[in-house]
Each structure stands twice: as structure tokens, then as C-alpha cells.
Amino acid sequence: MSDVEKSWGEALANRTVVVVNDDPVQLLTLGGLLRKAGLAPLTFESAEAALAGMHPEVPPALIITDIYMPVIDGWRFCRLLRSPEYAPYNQVPLLVVSATFAGDVSERITAELGAEAFLPCPVDGNQFNQVVRSLLAGEVVRKRAQVLLVEDDAALARVLVDAFTAHGYGVDWESSCRRAAARFDERTYDLCVLDWQLPDGKGDSLLEPFRLKRPDCVLIMMSGDLAPDLYLKWMKAGASASLQKPFSVAYLLEVCARSRRERALLRAEDLLEQRTQQLRESERCLLQAQRLETVGRLASGVAHDFNNMVGVIIGNTEQMIDDLSPTHPMYERLQEVRNAAARSAAITRQLLIFSRKKTVSPVVFDVNDTVTGMLRLLRRLIGETINLAWSPGAEVWPVCMDPGQLDQILANLFVNARDAIGGGAGLITIATENRALDALFASTHPGMIPGDYVKFAVRDNGCGMSREVLEHIFEPFFTTKGEHEGTGLGLSTVYGIISQNGGCIEVQSEPGMGTSFDFYLPRSQAPITATADVEPEREHTHAGATVLIVEDESAILRLACRMMQKEGFNVLSAGHPHEALKLAREHKGALHLLLTDVMMPEMNGRELSEAIRPMFPEVRCLFMSGYADDILDGHVGDGFRCGFINKPYRRDELLASVRKLLKDIELPMGAVSPVKAVTPSGRQDAEVVPVSPSAVAAPAAVQGCDWAAEQFRHAQTMESLGKLVRRVAHDANNMIMVIQWYAEQYLEHVPPTQPGREWLDRLMAATQNAAVQTRQMISRQVLEFASNQAIAPVDLDINAAVAHSIPLLEHLIGSAVPIRWTPGVLGGVVRMDARQLDQILANVCSNARDAVNPAVGHIALSTNDVFLDQAFCAKQVGCKPGRYVRLRVEDNGIGMTDEILSRIFDPFFTTKPPGKGSGMGLPAVCGIVRQNAGCIQVTSAVGEGTCVDIYFPLGD
DSSP states (O other), X not given: OOHHHHHHHHHHHSOEEEEEOSOHHHHHHHHHHHHHTTOEEEEESSHHHHHXXXXXXXXXXXXXXXXXXXXXXXXXXXXXXXXXXXXXXXXSOEEXXXXXXXXXXXXXXXXXXXXXXXXXXXXXXXXXXXXXXXXXXXXXXXXXXXEEEEOSOHHHHHHHHHXXXXXXXXXXXXXXXXXXXXXXXXXXXXXXXXXXXXXXXXXXXXXXXXXHHOTTSEEEEEESOOOHHXXXXXHXXXXXXXXXXXXXXXXXXXXXXXXXXXHHHHHHHHHHHHHHHHHHHHHHHHHHHHHHHHHHHHHHHHHHHHHHHHHHXXXXXXXXXXTSOTTSTTHHHHHHHHHHHHHHHHHHHHHHHHHXXXXXXOEEEOHHHHHHHHHHHHHHHHOTTEEEEEEOOTTOOXXXXXXXXXXXXXXXXXXXXXXXXXXXXXXXXEEEEEEEEOXXXXXXXXXXXXXXXXXXXXXXXXXOOOHHHHTTTTSTTOOOSOTTTOOSOHHHHHHHHHHXXXXXXXXEEXXXXXXXXXXXXXXXXXXXXXXXXXXXXXXXXXXXXXXXXEOSXXXXXXXXXXXXXXXXXXEEEESSHHHHHHHHHHOOSOOOEEEEESSOSSSOHHXXXXXXXXXXXXXXXXXXXXXXXXXXXXXXXXXXTEEEXXXXXXXXXXHHHHHHHHTTSOOTTOOOOOOOOOOTTSSSOSOOOOOOGGGSOOOGGGTTOHHHHHHHHHHHHHHHHHHHHHHHHHHHHHHHHHHHHHHHHXXXXXXXXXXXXXXXXXXXXXXXXXXXXXXXXXXXXXXXXXXXXXXXXXXXXXXXXXXXXXXXXXXXXXXXXOEEEEOOOOSSBEEEOHHHHHHHHHHHHHHXXXXXXXXXXXXXXXXXXXXXXXXXXXTSTTOOSEEEEEEEEEEOSOOOOHHHHTTTXXXXXXXXXXXXXXXXXXXXXXXXXXXXXXEXXXXXXXXSOEEEEEEEEOBO
């Protein structure tokens, strides 16, 4: 039997463990854990009761105590157990369990209490059992508090040394200032007791240098002449207490214990204040990111309508091009129209790269081509005053990752470089090269393995960073930017993406010398699957096959039908899902393909495909959307016989995707060999099997916080999207203006009877609709909402402000759920920032949208002038009696249980599945309302909907 097993067996022989805690729940919990471990707990609700109930002849094997308790607190209780008066308990191990301290502070508290171990509360059962077992087996050695005694009277010094030793201290004695200073430099002390009169000087001369070297050391002065002015001088120099000789040894020990306890409490208060400030900063960052996340969701939703319009333009233009010969005078100009529309689509696609919450879809791609395609967006991000230099390496190896993630890495690095350069001129360079990394490099970069990598270098000539800042730049929420200028999530996101893809990142910087980021991504040996945009080979496609086309946008529906009919398909068309189901039930023949939009009223495209597949088990589904969010996650790929194509699409891209889906189906006119499908961005096939993030190792920077970190990363990408909305407004409008200008020129020269005039009329109408959609996407209210400027309260007419916000809300929640607005008669204005009201409405209405049934649901907004009395205000935080405007948001959705209702304002609480909600919407609303001296009240019942009443004080 080993010594440890023998000690554990002896400990079990004395199975008594004393537990002292004034909280009955803690007593019950700790007692239950001890009984489960085969021990016999003896519980007391106070230290006084424990001292009276323990038997000195048979001391317990272990004593577990809280710190803060009435009458005799944990500090005095532990000190008594280590004193000569309670000698039978001097060697009994002490375990302190408390919710007050943690980290390094807890270690110091353990030593100051004379305890062997410390555990934070609430305790982890496994950790608790391990610590108890170690203490009972004698594996934990008590760390004794160290005392430096400086006294030239040898007799008094011996008495004091004996007293400190008897009470569990480790003691060193010196008799002069010089020797005391040397000893203090050699060791770390918890307590220093100094005499004033020493042979080589005054003892108080050591106070300031000792305090500066060891701020946590408690300093106590002794003197035979303690004048008031002398005491004040010592306190200013850093002394915690002073004693006038002669004094009793017991009094000295009590003063020492009290001073150490006070110092520990001050440290704890400082720590709590520091953590409070960190929480406030985190809350500020989360609120800012959450506000811009709403902008991202709004822009992504509007992108669906915008892409529909651009798709009509591209489709009609291609139809016109097909009807003309290359020598026709209109042919080249129509090519310009198509190119302008394609550039408009590219702008929207770049925005959607940042807003996707989808699981990553890795593909093998050419690094230089991808960076080249990103340059225009990067130049837009950094502005016109900063030059961008691009140095692509020769024959750079391909990498395998989601191209959107590389876009996000570069965008974050370039935004930081732009901010470091400031408002003036500057230079940012990006370069790529091949690098073979050896074992030495890998050994200094955790998670890396030797091999071939592609190196990306991003450098700027900005202000640079200090060493202290460099140590924290990858920490979530760390930022050197001012309020409302950054969340501190950008570089932590970069770190997480690179680590997730098996790479690493290095940074070098000095103040005034700029910054250099080098990151490495592993080489892929697989062939490139995402290539540059090429004109696909034209082939006739599956004549005789039957396709059901479902699209709620009539112009897109007509265009898709014409495309498919021209290719020889038998076409069934429907303007909404229920009509499609009716057609499917009535159709007597085979159905080979379902071509459907994703975002539609009544039901989405995935739900429609699931409803049709039981009727036609072999049907293939091709989803088309400019913004599918995560509706299709886990439903696209070869195993699901489904594909996806981005709107707007060219005819050749649509037909290539169709060939890919129908390649193994025997059709009436025979099968046609598949052709590689390339998206307009030139980055990935139209059909890619998603890869779950859980299949990839989580980055070390966010281990233990995976879910929260994912929400933060998503909020940060949405913040980037909110910023980009403002920057791309100019380019989007320019593209629409080009299309309109060309169309107007053609109309002037083409008679109504000339062949092709029909397509031109359709093109002009589609262009005008696209312009309207674009203006809505980048309207003033959206841009103001995305602004990160400081809050600027004004006298606000609530009715006018709500009416102004309704178009934004309609785009945010979609057309399937109507908004009913009933303004009341108000006798005043509200003092607040209009953007905050937008954010409140966006969050509350988004929750309402998720709660209602789109087929029968609605959201009602109304205002009223009300008086809140003392009885009502007493139940609300910070609410005072007076006149208020009540803004009510009601829905007829599923409602909430009382349990959910009690937690809806808790940060991160959400009933939505992961990736669907951050749990910060309603906490943000509550914070804004209280910031504006208002209050909020929510009532709900299961099956009866929810009512949110928001009150703001009315002014004249």
C-alpha cells in the first residue's frame, strides 16, 4: 500500500468533517458531497456553534468554512483555529469555500487565513472531491504567511518570534534598517513589523521603499512615543497600523490579523471594481455590435429584393443579346448593361459574405485570384487617401478554406491598418508567397505542424503599437479605440478563423514604425475547385424534362420560365408555395426538377421541397436566392439531391446548375453530360456540401466559451456589414445609373415596332424598380441607424419617428407579417436619440416576427399619453410618477411561459437555437429604455401572443 493510500485510509477512519456556513443551501450541498464520498459531515451555521460543538479530544479530519459569517467571521475563526488557545485544531487542515474571491487573490487569502486550500463557490463536485481527498491524504502543505520582524531589543524580539511561530507564521528577525532592507529584497513577505528607533536610523524610512516593492505586504510600526502627527506621517507612507509600547502579544497578533484582513478586502474591492468596469465595457461593446447586427440583418433581407431586380436586368439583357448579331450597333452597348448589372450583383454579394451565419464551406482556390477579386472592396474600406500595394507571389500554392473567411480576415486587418494611419495619407501593402515551415517554427507556434504554407503579409505605415498593447490584441473586447469606434472583436475573429483553418498569425509593431501582420495557411494538395469567372460552354439542356418553377417575384418568374422553355423544358410555374403544391398534386406526369426561391411568404423553399418530395420522391431541387440566411444549412449537397444558386444568376450559370443536378436522371431526350458550375463571384460551385464548425478544432483563444464566442464573432461580422452598407452606397447607385443611362439612350433610337423593343421596355422597367430597391436598401434611415456616432438626444415626436421607422421595419421582418400602426394623441415630446428608437423597434419587432405564424400573424404598434402613479413606478427600476408616452408592440404569436418571461432581459438568454439569436436583443432594449429614464413591461400568455409596453417620460 502506498503512503498516499495509507493516509487516505487513516483519514477515512476518522470520517468526521466539520462544515461551517451560514447559508443552509451551502450546508446541504457540501454535506451531501461529503456523504457521497463516504465521510461524516458535521454541519454548523456559525463559527461560534462550531467551536462549541467540536471535541478537542477527537478533532475532526477536516474543517470547511465560509469567510463572511455573522458574529465570528471566517477570518477570526481560522485565526482562532491556528492559535495556542485552540491547540488541538492547529494541525487540522482548513478548506475555505467562498464566492467572494478568485484567481491570485484567492491564493493570497488562503495564506493569510492559515488555510491549506480555497475553492470558489458554487463548487464543482469533482474538484471538491479531489481537493478533500488531497487534504485528508496530507498531500497539500499549508503555505505559512511570512513575517519580517525588525526590532533591536533581542529579548522583545524573541518573545514576538515565538508568538508569531505559535500562531502559524514563518518569521525572520533583523535588528537594523540596513539588514532589514537587504532581507526584504531577498524574500517575499506578507507582513512586516518595524520598530521606529533602530541603531542605524528610523524604521519609518523603510515604509515607502517596502510599499513600492511589495504593495501587498502589510506594514505595522511600533514605538514607545506615538504622537498623533507621527502616526499620520506613517499612515501616509504606507503603514496599515501602529502600536505604542508596551503592548500585549495578543493585541499585536489581533492588529496583524485585522490589518491583513483589511488589506485583503481592499484588494478584493479593487478587483471587483476592475471587473465591474470590464463588464461595463463588454456591455457597451455588445450593445454597439448588436445595434449594427440589426443593420446587417436588414441589409441582408433587402438584398433578396435587390438581387431579384438585378436578376431581371441580367436575364432580359441576355435575351436581347441572343436576338442580335455581334455586329449589331446595340450589341456592344447591351454587353455594357450586362456588365454594369453584374458589378451591382458583385457589390451585394460582397456584403452578403460578411452577413452569412452559415456553416463554413471550404473549397480549394487560387490565393492570388481571390485576393485580386477582393482589392476593390479593400480600397473602398480604407478610403481614397491611403494607397494599397498588392504584390502577388509567383505560382503561389492553393489553400482550402471558405473564401468568405479570407475576405473577413483581410477586411479586419485593413480596417485596423486604416485606423492606425489616421485621416492622412498612408500605405498598406499585401503580399503572398510560398513558405516551407520547419519543426523549429512549429515548436514555437502551438497547433502548427511542419509543412508547406502560404504566407500572407499585411503591412502599414501607421502609428504602431506598444509592447503592452501587442500582448492583448487578440483578446476579445480589447481595443485601443475610443467609445463607439470599435468592439475589440476584429482581431480575435481573425485569430479564430486562422486557427480554425490550421494556420497561425504573427504580429510585429513599434510605436511610430507601423505594424506588420504575417499569417500562414496550409497548402492544399487537392486540385482547385473555385476558379476565375469564365464563360461556360453552351449546350442544349435536357429537352423534355419537367420543371416546377416557384417564385413570388413575378418578373423573375416570367424570366425563369422563358429561359427554361427555350431550353426545351416542360414548365409548370407558381407565384407562391400553396399554388405550387396544388400544381404538384394535379400534375399526372413525372416531375424532374423543382426550381424554387428560398425566401417566400407562407413557407420557405426548403419547406416547400419537403412537402413536394413525398409526391415525387426522385425530384431534384435547385434553390435560388440572393439571401438564404441559414435556412438551407444541412439541406444542400449530393446526399440531399439539392443544389443552390445565388441571385442574380446568368442563364449559363442556371443551366450548368440544372445539368449538375439532373446528370444521373434518364430523361425523355436523353441525358446531357454535366458541366462545371461557376458562380458569378468565380469562387465556388453552386453546390457545396456545408462543413460544420464543430468538425474543426476551436481556436485556443476562445476555448470554454464556444457558443458565446460564436455569437460575438457573428455580431462582429454584422458590425463590419453595417459599416460597409454606408461605404457601398455610392457604388451601388453608380451601377444603377449606368444601366438607366444606357437603357434611356436605346429607347431614344429604337422605334416601338423594331424587333427587340419588347426586351428593352422590360429592361427599362426592371432598371427603375432596381433603383427604387437600391434607394430603400441604402436609405437615410438605414445609414443613420448604422452610424456609430455618439448618442445625440433631441426632442422627438414619437409618432413621427415611428412612422419614419415603419419602412425599415417592413424590410426587416418581411412582407409576410403585416404591421398595423395606430398613433395616439400625444401632449409632448420625448428626449432621446431617434436611432435608439429604431433599435428598440427593430429588436422587439424581430422577436414578434419570430413568434407569429406568417399565414395569420400580425404586429400592432400604437402610442398613448398615460400617467404613471406611485404604485406603478414602485415596481419599476428608476421610474418616477408623471406623464409618459406608452409605445405598445403587440403580436398574436405563440406567447411565452412565466418561466421564460422571467428571464427575457437576462443577457445571452434566448429560446432560439444556436446561430439564430444572440440573446442580447431585449437586454439592449431594456438598457436603452432605462438610459432614457423610461421603463418596460412585458405581458404574455402561451398561445395568446405578447404585449410589450415601453414608457418614455413626456416633455413639453
